[in-house]
């Protein structure tokens with residue numbers, strides 16, 4: 001569980017490459033610079049932890065590409081103290097990026113094994129994000145409403161439950177669509193509950209699974 005100068009150097013290079021690809025929010029870049037991504041990968045992938053690529057994390061899931069994490073985080077316009085709901089905890093890396101930016105993170109994962117592993121891991125490395133087991137499509141009514149909602153899996157439709165749990169003035173970011181490629185959609189909820197949708201181009205995510213959580 002060490003973070004060496006070598007890792008820090010590799011991370012700085014990763015941050016530079018993400019900046020070159022167009023990410024401007026310095027708070028996003030500094031969060032990525034602060035988080036030891038190599039700890040989130042199985043040891044066999046250590047060498048590749050700072051490539052700008054997605055990686056398998058077990059249970060058939062992936063840790064998103066750092067550029068994609070940065071892109072979604074930038075669209076969310078995170079400010080200190082905002083309450084953020086993430087659907088698809090996965091490795092927990094994205095949750096940590098939001099937490100580093102000052103958000104209060106609530107994250108839902110439907111794969112029990114991943115949920116157990118990631119919850120324990122985040123605690124171990126000192127992050128406070130609250131991790132829940134269940135179907136993210138239902139959101140977390142007990143903790144709603146949220147300032148921001150982030151979906152980190154491909155959503156063929158956007159659950160009404162999630163839209164209901166978004167505050168007025170809130171932002172939801174979701175890779176929308178089925179198939180191999182989705183459109184990154186930013187939804188802003190207006191004063192009267194009206195939804196403004198903007199399309200930020202194509203990305204590729206693993207699918208958001210429907211129905212009950214599985215073990």
Ligand code: SAH
Nearest residue numbers: 063088090091093094109110136152208209
């Ligand atoms: N944000 C993650 C990457 C997410 S990959 C990270 O930073 O590593 C997508 C994740 O969504 C997977 O872990 C998958 O198990 C989870 N997922 C899929 N359908 C879901 C659902 N209905 N509710 C909650 N999580 C779901």
